Amino acid sequence: MMTRTRPAVCPGSDGAPLPSGRPSASPPPRPRGGGAVRINEEFPVACHSRLSPCRPEAVPSRRRTDGRRRLPCPLTASAASAPVRAAAPPVYAYTADINAGSGSVIDTATNAFTATVPVGNAPQSVTLSPDGTRVYTANYLDDTVSVIDTATNTVTDTVSVGRSPASVKVSPDNSRLYAVNYIGDSVSVIDTATNTVTATVPVGNAPQSVAVSPDGTRAYTADSDANQVSVIDTATNTVTGTVSVGRSPASVVVSPDSSTVYAANSYGDSLSVIDTATHTVTGTIPTGNLPRSVTLSRDGPAPTPPTSSTTRCR
Structure with missing residues:
Protein backbone atom coordinates (compact mmCIF):
# COMPACT_ATOMS: atom_id res chain seq x y z
CA MET A 1 0.00 0.00 0.00
CA MET A 2 1.38 3.42 -0.93
CA THR A 3 1.29 5.95 1.92
CA ARG A 4 0.54 9.52 1.02
CA THR A 5 2.20 12.12 3.26
CA ARG A 6 1.93 15.84 3.57
CA PRO A 7 4.74 18.02 2.21
CA ALA A 8 7.69 18.28 4.60
CA VAL A 9 7.54 22.08 4.62
CA CYS A 10 4.42 24.15 4.80
CA PRO A 11 4.12 26.26 1.61
CA GLY A 12 4.21 29.99 2.32
CA SER A 13 5.55 29.51 5.87
CA ASP A 14 8.90 30.48 7.29
CA GLY A 15 10.39 27.09 6.59
CA ALA A 16 9.41 25.29 9.78
CA PRO A 17 8.63 21.62 9.15
CA LEU A 18 5.14 20.41 9.79
CA PRO A 19 4.54 18.01 12.68
CA SER A 20 5.23 14.40 11.79
CA GLY A 21 2.48 11.84 11.99
CA ARG A 22 0.65 9.21 10.04
CA PRO A 23 -2.13 10.23 7.70
CA SER A 24 -5.67 9.37 8.55
CA ALA A 25 -6.59 5.79 7.80
CA SER A 26 -9.70 7.03 6.02
CA PRO A 27 -8.90 10.09 3.90
CA PRO A 28 -11.74 12.58 3.58
CA PRO A 29 -13.88 12.17 0.46
CA ARG A 30 -13.21 14.15 -2.69
CA PRO A 31 -15.31 17.34 -2.76
CA ARG A 32 -18.13 17.42 -5.25
CA GLY A 33 -19.74 20.46 -6.76
CA GLY A 34 -17.30 22.96 -5.23
CA GLY A 35 -15.54 23.09 -1.91
CA ALA A 36 -11.85 23.24 -1.17
CA VAL A 37 -9.50 21.73 -3.70
CA ARG A 38 -7.12 19.34 -1.95
CA ILE A 39 -3.50 18.49 -2.42
CA ASN A 40 -3.44 15.36 -4.56
CA GLU A 41 -7.19 15.76 -4.28
CA GLU A 42 -7.18 14.19 -0.82
CA PHE A 43 -5.30 16.15 1.84
CA PRO A 44 -6.09 19.80 2.59
CA VAL A 45 -3.41 22.34 3.47
CA ALA A 46 -3.42 24.33 6.70
CA CYS A 47 -0.20 26.24 7.14
CA HIS A 48 0.86 28.90 9.61
CA SER A 49 3.78 31.29 9.27
CA ARG A 50 5.35 32.69 12.40
CA LEU A 51 5.61 35.98 10.52
CA SER A 52 2.00 36.11 9.38
CA PRO A 53 -0.69 33.42 9.76
CA CYS A 54 -1.94 32.05 6.48
CA ARG A 55 -4.35 29.32 5.65
CA PRO A 56 -4.34 28.64 1.92
CA GLU A 57 -7.33 26.44 1.44
CA ALA A 58 -6.28 25.02 -1.85
CA VAL A 59 -3.19 23.97 -3.75
CA PRO A 60 -4.19 22.43 -7.07
CA SER A 61 -2.42 19.35 -8.38
CA ARG A 62 -1.73 18.19 -11.91
CA ARG A 63 -2.06 14.79 -13.50
CA ARG A 64 0.60 13.38 -15.71
CA THR A 65 -0.53 12.12 -19.06
CA ASP A 66 0.58 8.63 -18.05
CA GLY A 67 -1.88 8.64 -15.13
CA ARG A 68 0.75 9.19 -12.44
CA ARG A 69 0.38 12.23 -10.30
CA ARG A 70 2.81 15.07 -10.12
CA LEU A 71 3.79 16.94 -6.98
CA PRO A 72 1.44 19.75 -6.02
CA CYS A 73 1.80 22.95 -8.02
CA PRO A 74 3.69 25.65 -6.12
CA LEU A 75 1.62 28.38 -4.59
CA THR A 76 1.39 31.61 -6.49
CA ALA A 77 3.58 34.48 -5.35
CA SER A 78 0.67 36.26 -3.70
CA ALA A 79 -0.22 33.25 -1.57
CA ALA A 80 3.23 31.84 -0.93
CA SER A 81 5.06 35.01 0.04
CA ALA A 82 4.50 35.85 3.66
CA PRO A 83 4.95 39.54 4.51
CA VAL A 84 8.46 40.30 5.70
CA ARG A 85 8.57 41.94 9.11
CA ALA A 86 10.05 45.41 8.83
CA ALA A 87 13.28 46.02 10.66
CA ALA A 88 12.89 47.92 13.90
CA PRO A 89 13.60 51.62 13.44
CA PRO A 90 16.79 52.92 15.01
CA VAL A 91 16.56 54.34 18.53
CA VAL A 203 3.42 79.24 39.72
CA GLY A 204 5.49 79.06 42.93
CA ASN A 205 9.03 80.32 43.39
CA ALA A 206 11.84 78.75 41.36
CA PRO A 207 10.08 75.93 39.51
CA GLN A 208 12.63 73.34 38.44
CA SER A 209 10.57 70.62 36.79
CA VAL A 210 7.25 70.01 35.06
CA ALA A 211 5.26 66.84 34.39
CA VAL A 212 2.04 66.32 32.42
CA SER A 213 -0.49 63.68 33.44
CA PRO A 214 -0.97 60.84 30.93
CA ASP A 215 -4.61 61.84 30.53
CA GLY A 216 -3.47 65.34 29.58
CA THR A 217 -5.75 67.18 32.01
CA ARG A 218 -3.14 68.39 34.51
CA ALA A 219 0.42 69.69 34.60
CA TYR A 220 2.49 69.72 37.79
CA THR A 221 5.50 71.85 38.67
CA ALA A 222 8.13 71.34 41.38
CA ASP A 223 8.45 74.80 42.96
CA SER A 224 11.76 74.39 44.74
CA ASP A 225 11.93 77.61 46.76
CA ALA A 226 8.27 77.37 47.76
CA ASN A 227 8.53 73.72 48.90
CA GLN A 228 5.38 72.92 46.98
CA VAL A 229 3.91 71.36 43.85
CA SER A 230 1.59 73.51 41.74
CA VAL A 231 -1.37 71.91 39.95
CA ILE A 232 -2.31 73.39 36.55
CA ASP A 233 -5.59 72.74 34.74
CA THR A 234 -4.45 72.35 31.13
CA ALA A 235 -7.88 73.28 29.76
CA THR A 236 -7.88 76.73 31.38
CA ASN A 237 -4.13 77.20 31.96
CA THR A 238 -4.73 78.18 35.57
CA VAL A 239 -3.36 76.91 38.88
CA THR A 240 -6.14 75.05 40.66
CA GLY A 241 -4.20 74.03 43.74
CA THR A 242 -0.84 73.73 45.48
CA VAL A 243 0.49 70.88 47.62
CA SER A 244 3.10 71.37 50.34
CA VAL A 245 5.85 68.77 50.08
CA GLY A 246 9.38 68.31 51.39
CA ARG A 247 12.21 70.79 51.23
CA SER A 248 13.22 72.01 47.78
CA PRO A 249 11.37 69.70 45.36
CA ALA A 250 13.45 69.34 42.20
CA SER A 251 11.50 66.82 40.10
CA VAL A 252 7.98 65.50 39.64
CA VAL A 253 6.50 62.54 37.79
CA VAL A 254 2.91 61.29 37.32
CA SER A 255 1.80 57.66 37.54
CA PRO A 256 0.49 55.97 34.34
CA ASP A 257 -3.10 56.10 35.62
CA SER A 258 -2.76 59.82 36.53
CA SER A 259 -3.78 59.08 40.13
CA THR A 260 -0.47 59.82 41.87
CA VAL A 261 2.32 62.37 41.65
CA TYR A 262 5.79 61.76 43.09
CA ALA A 263 8.01 64.70 44.04
CA ALA A 264 11.72 64.30 44.75
CA ASN A 265 12.70 66.70 47.56
CA SER A 266 16.37 67.44 47.01
CA TYR A 267 17.14 69.05 50.39
CA GLY A 268 14.52 67.01 52.21
CA ASP A 269 16.14 63.69 51.20
CA SER A 270 12.69 62.26 50.56
CA LEU A 271 10.00 61.45 48.04
CA SER A 272 6.51 62.88 48.55
CA VAL A 273 3.53 60.82 47.34
CA ILE A 274 0.57 62.96 46.26
CA ASP A 275 -3.01 61.83 45.67
CA THR A 276 -4.16 63.77 42.58
CA ALA A 277 -7.85 63.45 43.50
CA THR A 278 -7.46 65.23 46.84
CA HIS A 279 -4.19 67.13 46.30
CA THR A 280 -2.83 65.80 49.56
CA VAL A 281 0.40 64.05 50.51
CA THR A 282 -0.38 60.46 51.40
CA GLY A 283 3.16 59.35 52.14
CA THR A 284 6.76 60.48 52.51
CA ILE A 285 9.52 58.06 51.61
CA PRO A 286 13.10 58.61 52.82
CA THR A 287 15.72 58.53 50.06
CA GLY A 288 19.45 59.00 49.75
CA ASN A 289 21.16 62.34 50.04
CA LEU A 290 20.04 65.09 47.63
CA PRO A 291 17.57 63.33 45.27
CA ARG A 292 17.42 65.44 42.12
CA SER A 293 15.20 63.45 39.78
CA VAL A 294 12.50 60.78 39.82
CA THR A 295 11.00 58.51 37.18
CA LEU A 296 8.72 55.47 37.06
CA SER A 297 9.06 52.10 35.38
CA ARG A 298 6.70 51.49 32.46
CA ASP A 299 5.61 48.03 33.54
CA GLY A 300 4.28 49.03 36.96
CA PRO A 301 5.06 47.28 40.23
CA ALA A 302 6.79 43.92 40.32
CA PRO A 303 4.34 40.98 40.34
CA THR A 304 3.73 39.17 43.62
CA PRO A 305 5.30 35.69 43.58
CA PRO A 306 2.75 32.83 43.74
CA THR A 307 2.37 31.04 47.09
CA SER A 308 1.41 27.51 47.95
CA SER A 309 -2.17 28.63 48.50
CA THR A 310 -2.48 30.05 44.99
CA THR A 311 -5.42 28.54 43.12
CA ARG A 312 -4.39 26.99 39.83
CA CYS A 313 -6.63 26.92 36.78
CA ARG A 314 -7.18 23.53 35.20
Whole structure:
Protein backbone atom coordinates (compact mmCIF):
# COMPACT_ATOMS: atom_id res chain seq x y z
CA MET A 1 0.00 0.00 0.00
CA MET A 2 1.38 3.42 -0.93
CA THR A 3 1.29 5.95 1.92
CA ARG A 4 0.54 9.52 1.02
CA THR A 5 2.20 12.12 3.26
CA ARG A 6 1.93 15.84 3.57
CA PRO A 7 4.74 18.02 2.21
CA ALA A 8 7.69 18.28 4.60
CA VAL A 9 7.54 22.08 4.62
CA CYS A 10 4.42 24.15 4.80
CA PRO A 11 4.12 26.26 1.61
CA GLY A 12 4.21 29.99 2.32
CA SER A 13 5.55 29.51 5.87
CA ASP A 14 8.90 30.48 7.29
CA GLY A 15 10.39 27.09 6.59
CA ALA A 16 9.41 25.29 9.78
CA PRO A 17 8.63 21.62 9.15
CA LEU A 18 5.14 20.41 9.79
CA PRO A 19 4.54 18.01 12.68
CA SER A 20 5.23 14.40 11.79
CA GLY A 21 2.48 11.84 11.99
CA ARG A 22 0.65 9.21 10.04
CA PRO A 23 -2.13 10.23 7.70
CA SER A 24 -5.67 9.37 8.55
CA ALA A 25 -6.59 5.79 7.80
CA SER A 26 -9.70 7.03 6.02
CA PRO A 27 -8.90 10.09 3.90
CA PRO A 28 -11.74 12.58 3.58
CA PRO A 29 -13.88 12.17 0.46
CA ARG A 30 -13.21 14.15 -2.69
CA PRO A 31 -15.31 17.34 -2.76
CA ARG A 32 -18.13 17.42 -5.25
CA GLY A 33 -19.74 20.46 -6.76
CA GLY A 34 -17.30 22.96 -5.23
CA GLY A 35 -15.54 23.09 -1.91
CA ALA A 36 -11.85 23.24 -1.17
CA VAL A 37 -9.50 21.73 -3.70
CA ARG A 38 -7.12 19.34 -1.95
CA ILE A 39 -3.50 18.49 -2.42
CA ASN A 40 -3.44 15.36 -4.56
CA GLU A 41 -7.19 15.76 -4.28
CA GLU A 42 -7.18 14.19 -0.82
CA PHE A 43 -5.30 16.15 1.84
CA PRO A 44 -6.09 19.80 2.59
CA VAL A 45 -3.41 22.34 3.47
CA ALA A 46 -3.42 24.33 6.70
CA CYS A 47 -0.20 26.24 7.14
CA HIS A 48 0.86 28.90 9.61
CA SER A 49 3.78 31.29 9.27
CA ARG A 50 5.35 32.69 12.40
CA LEU A 51 5.61 35.98 10.52
CA SER A 52 2.00 36.11 9.38
CA PRO A 53 -0.69 33.42 9.76
CA CYS A 54 -1.94 32.05 6.48
CA ARG A 55 -4.35 29.32 5.65
CA PRO A 56 -4.34 28.64 1.92
CA GLU A 57 -7.33 26.44 1.44
CA ALA A 58 -6.28 25.02 -1.85
CA VAL A 59 -3.19 23.97 -3.75
CA PRO A 60 -4.19 22.43 -7.07
CA SER A 61 -2.42 19.35 -8.38
CA ARG A 62 -1.73 18.19 -11.91
CA ARG A 63 -2.06 14.79 -13.50
CA ARG A 64 0.60 13.38 -15.71
CA THR A 65 -0.53 12.12 -19.06
CA ASP A 66 0.58 8.63 -18.05
CA GLY A 67 -1.88 8.64 -15.13
CA ARG A 68 0.75 9.19 -12.44
CA ARG A 69 0.38 12.23 -10.30
CA ARG A 70 2.81 15.07 -10.12
CA LEU A 71 3.79 16.94 -6.98
CA PRO A 72 1.44 19.75 -6.02
CA CYS A 73 1.80 22.95 -8.02
CA PRO A 74 3.69 25.65 -6.12
CA LEU A 75 1.62 28.38 -4.59
CA THR A 76 1.39 31.61 -6.49
CA ALA A 77 3.58 34.48 -5.35
CA SER A 78 0.67 36.26 -3.70
CA ALA A 79 -0.22 33.25 -1.57
CA ALA A 80 3.23 31.84 -0.93
CA SER A 81 5.06 35.01 0.04
CA ALA A 82 4.50 35.85 3.66
CA PRO A 83 4.95 39.54 4.51
CA VAL A 84 8.46 40.30 5.70
CA ARG A 85 8.57 41.94 9.11
CA ALA A 86 10.05 45.41 8.83
CA ALA A 87 13.28 46.02 10.66
CA ALA A 88 12.89 47.92 13.90
CA PRO A 89 13.60 51.62 13.44
CA PRO A 90 16.79 52.92 15.01
CA VAL A 91 16.56 54.34 18.53
CA TYR A 92 18.44 57.53 19.33
CA ALA A 93 19.33 59.19 22.61
CA TYR A 94 19.44 62.98 22.87
CA THR A 95 21.43 64.98 25.41
CA ALA A 96 21.42 68.65 26.40
CA ASP A 97 25.05 69.74 26.60
CA ILE A 98 25.02 72.82 28.85
CA ASN A 99 28.54 74.15 28.37
CA ALA A 100 28.64 73.31 24.67
CA GLY A 101 25.35 75.00 23.84
CA SER A 102 24.32 72.01 21.77
CA GLY A 103 22.49 68.71 21.73
CA SER A 104 24.13 65.38 21.02
CA VAL A 105 22.50 62.54 19.06
CA ILE A 106 23.55 58.96 19.87
CA ASP A 107 22.59 55.76 18.05
CA THR A 108 21.72 53.34 20.86
CA ALA A 109 22.22 50.27 18.66
CA THR A 110 25.91 51.04 18.20
CA ASN A 111 26.43 53.47 21.10
CA ALA A 112 27.94 55.77 18.50
CA PHE A 113 27.78 59.54 18.47
CA THR A 114 26.05 60.54 15.22
CA ALA A 115 25.39 64.29 15.28
CA THR A 116 25.78 67.58 17.14
CA VAL A 117 22.95 70.09 16.94
CA PRO A 118 23.76 73.69 17.96
CA VAL A 119 20.97 75.13 20.10
CA GLY A 120 20.66 78.06 22.52
CA ASN A 121 22.91 79.07 25.38
CA ALA A 122 23.17 76.58 28.28
CA PRO A 123 20.52 73.98 27.34
CA GLN A 124 19.30 72.73 30.70
CA SER A 125 16.77 70.08 29.70
CA VAL A 126 15.71 68.04 26.68
CA THR A 127 12.51 66.20 25.82
CA LEU A 128 11.15 64.21 22.88
CA SER A 129 7.68 64.61 21.37
CA PRO A 130 5.40 61.55 21.68
CA ASP A 131 5.43 61.03 17.91
CA GLY A 132 9.23 61.16 17.83
CA THR A 133 9.44 63.91 15.22
CA ARG A 134 10.69 66.74 17.44
CA VAL A 135 13.17 67.30 20.23
CA TYR A 136 12.95 70.39 22.43
CA THR A 137 15.69 71.95 24.57
CA ALA A 138 15.24 74.49 27.37
CA ASN A 139 18.01 77.06 26.87
CA TYR A 140 18.51 78.45 30.37
CA LEU A 141 20.64 81.53 29.57
CA ASP A 142 18.85 82.43 26.32
CA ASP A 143 15.29 82.34 27.66
CA THR A 144 14.37 80.24 24.65
CA VAL A 145 13.28 76.76 23.60
CA SER A 146 14.90 75.19 20.53
CA VAL A 147 12.81 72.97 18.23
CA ILE A 148 14.82 70.19 16.56
CA ASP A 149 13.61 68.11 13.61
CA THR A 150 14.70 64.54 14.39
CA ALA A 151 14.71 63.55 10.71
CA THR A 152 17.36 66.12 9.81
CA ASN A 153 18.89 66.90 13.23
CA THR A 154 18.52 70.61 12.60
CA VAL A 155 16.89 73.42 14.57
CA THR A 156 13.73 74.44 12.74
CA ASP A 157 12.51 77.08 15.18
CA THR A 158 13.39 78.97 18.36
CA VAL A 159 10.66 80.05 20.78
CA SER A 160 11.11 82.88 23.30
CA VAL A 161 9.74 81.96 26.74
CA GLY A 162 10.07 83.24 30.32
CA ARG A 163 13.28 83.84 32.26
CA SER A 164 15.63 80.88 32.62
CA PRO A 165 13.66 77.88 31.33
CA ALA A 166 14.81 74.84 33.29
CA SER A 167 12.61 71.99 32.07
CA VAL A 168 10.30 71.13 29.15
CA LYS A 169 7.62 68.49 28.62
CA VAL A 170 5.22 67.72 25.75
CA SER A 171 1.56 66.87 26.31
CA PRO A 172 0.50 63.29 25.52
CA ASP A 173 -1.47 64.44 22.47
CA ASN A 174 1.60 66.25 21.11
CA SER A 175 -0.28 69.58 20.90
CA ARG A 176 1.37 71.58 23.68
CA LEU A 177 4.82 72.06 25.17
CA TYR A 178 5.25 73.21 28.76
CA ALA A 179 8.41 75.09 29.75
CA VAL A 180 9.04 75.97 33.42
CA ASN A 181 10.87 79.26 33.89
CA TYR A 182 13.08 79.05 36.99
CA ILE A 183 13.70 82.78 37.47
CA GLY A 184 10.40 83.78 35.90
CA ASP A 185 8.34 81.70 38.38
CA SER A 186 6.05 80.65 35.56
CA VAL A 187 5.17 78.07 32.94
CA SER A 188 5.13 78.96 29.24
CA VAL A 189 2.53 77.02 27.25
CA ILE A 190 3.60 76.57 23.61
CA ASP A 191 1.40 75.51 20.71
CA THR A 192 3.55 72.88 18.96
CA ALA A 193 1.79 73.38 15.62
CA THR A 194 2.75 77.07 15.41
CA ASN A 195 5.64 77.17 17.91
CA THR A 196 4.13 80.18 19.66
CA VAL A 197 3.47 80.87 23.34
CA THR A 198 -0.28 80.81 23.92
CA ALA A 199 -0.29 81.28 27.71
CA THR A 200 1.97 82.06 30.66
CA VAL A 201 0.93 80.52 33.98
CA PRO A 202 2.33 81.95 37.25
CA VAL A 203 3.42 79.24 39.72
CA GLY A 204 5.49 79.06 42.93
CA ASN A 205 9.03 80.32 43.39
CA ALA A 206 11.84 78.75 41.36
CA PRO A 207 10.08 75.93 39.51
CA GLN A 208 12.63 73.34 38.44
CA SER A 209 10.57 70.62 36.79
CA VAL A 210 7.25 70.01 35.06
CA ALA A 211 5.26 66.84 34.39
CA VAL A 212 2.04 66.32 32.42
CA SER A 213 -0.49 63.68 33.44
CA PRO A 214 -0.97 60.84 30.93
CA ASP A 215 -4.61 61.84 30.53
CA GLY A 216 -3.47 65.34 29.58
CA THR A 217 -5.75 67.18 32.01
CA ARG A 218 -3.14 68.39 34.51
CA ALA A 219 0.42 69.69 34.60
CA TYR A 220 2.49 69.72 37.79
CA THR A 221 5.50 71.85 38.67
CA ALA A 222 8.13 71.34 41.38
CA ASP A 223 8.45 74.80 42.96
CA SER A 224 11.76 74.39 44.74
CA ASP A 225 11.93 77.61 46.76
CA ALA A 226 8.27 77.37 47.76
CA ASN A 227 8.53 73.72 48.90
CA GLN A 228 5.38 72.92 46.98
CA VAL A 229 3.91 71.36 43.85
CA SER A 230 1.59 73.51 41.74
CA VAL A 231 -1.37 71.91 39.95
CA ILE A 232 -2.31 73.39 36.55
CA ASP A 233 -5.59 72.74 34.74
CA THR A 234 -4.45 72.35 31.13
CA ALA A 235 -7.88 73.28 29.76
CA THR A 236 -7.88 76.73 31.38
CA ASN A 237 -4.13 77.20 31.96
CA THR A 238 -4.73 78.18 35.57
CA VAL A 239 -3.36 76.91 38.88
CA THR A 240 -6.14 75.05 40.66
CA GLY A 241 -4.20 74.03 43.74
CA THR A 242 -0.84 73.73 45.48
CA VAL A 243 0.49 70.88 47.62
CA SER A 244 3.10 71.37 50.34
CA VAL A 245 5.85 68.77 50.08
CA GLY A 246 9.38 68.31 51.39
CA ARG A 247 12.21 70.79 51.23
CA SER A 248 13.22 72.01 47.78
CA PRO A 249 11.37 69.70 45.36
CA ALA A 250 13.45 69.34 42.20
CA SER A 251 11.50 66.82 40.10
CA VAL A 252 7.98 65.50 39.64
CA VAL A 253 6.50 62.54 37.79
CA VAL A 254 2.91 61.29 37.32
CA SER A 255 1.80 57.66 37.54
CA PRO A 256 0.49 55.97 34.34
CA ASP A 257 -3.10 56.10 35.62
CA SER A 258 -2.76 59.82 36.53
CA SER A 259 -3.78 59.08 40.13
CA THR A 260 -0.47 59.82 41.87
CA VAL A 261 2.32 62.37 41.65
CA TYR A 262 5.79 61.76 43.09
CA ALA A 263 8.01 64.70 44.04
CA ALA A 264 11.72 64.30 44.75
CA ASN A 265 12.70 66.70 47.56
CA SER A 266 16.37 67.44 47.01
CA TYR A 267 17.14 69.05 50.39
CA GLY A 268 14.52 67.01 52.21
CA ASP A 269 16.14 63.69 51.20
CA SER A 270 12.69 62.26 50.56
CA LEU A 271 10.00 61.45 48.04
CA SER A 272 6.51 62.88 48.55
CA VAL A 273 3.53 60.82 47.34
CA ILE A 274 0.57 62.96 46.26
CA ASP A 275 -3.01 61.83 45.67
CA THR A 276 -4.16 63.77 42.58
CA ALA A 277 -7.85 63.45 43.50
CA THR A 278 -7.46 65.23 46.84
CA HIS A 279 -4.19 67.13 46.30
CA THR A 280 -2.83 65.80 49.56
CA VAL A 281 0.40 64.05 50.51
CA THR A 282 -0.38 60.46 51.40
CA GLY A 283 3.16 59.35 52.14
CA THR A 284 6.76 60.48 52.51
CA ILE A 285 9.52 58.06 51.61
CA PRO A 286 13.10 58.61 52.82
CA THR A 287 15.72 58.53 50.06
CA GLY A 288 19.45 59.00 49.75
CA ASN A 289 21.16 62.34 50.04
CA LEU A 290 20.04 65.09 47.63
CA PRO A 291 17.57 63.33 45.27
CA ARG A 292 17.42 65.44 42.12
CA SER A 293 15.20 63.45 39.78
CA VAL A 294 12.50 60.78 39.82
CA THR A 295 11.00 58.51 37.18
CA LEU A 296 8.72 55.47 37.06
CA SER A 297 9.06 52.10 35.38
CA ARG A 298 6.70 51.49 32.46
CA ASP A 299 5.61 48.03 33.54
CA GLY A 300 4.28 49.03 36.96
CA PRO A 301 5.06 47.28 40.23
CA ALA A 302 6.79 43.92 40.32
CA PRO A 303 4.34 40.98 40.34
CA THR A 304 3.73 39.17 43.62
CA PRO A 305 5.30 35.69 43.58
CA PRO A 306 2.75 32.83 43.74
CA THR A 307 2.37 31.04 47.09
CA SER A 308 1.41 27.51 47.95
CA SER A 309 -2.17 28.63 48.50
CA THR A 310 -2.48 30.05 44.99
CA THR A 311 -5.42 28.54 43.12
CA ARG A 312 -4.39 26.99 39.83
CA CYS A 313 -6.63 26.92 36.78
CA ARG A 314 -7.18 23.53 35.20
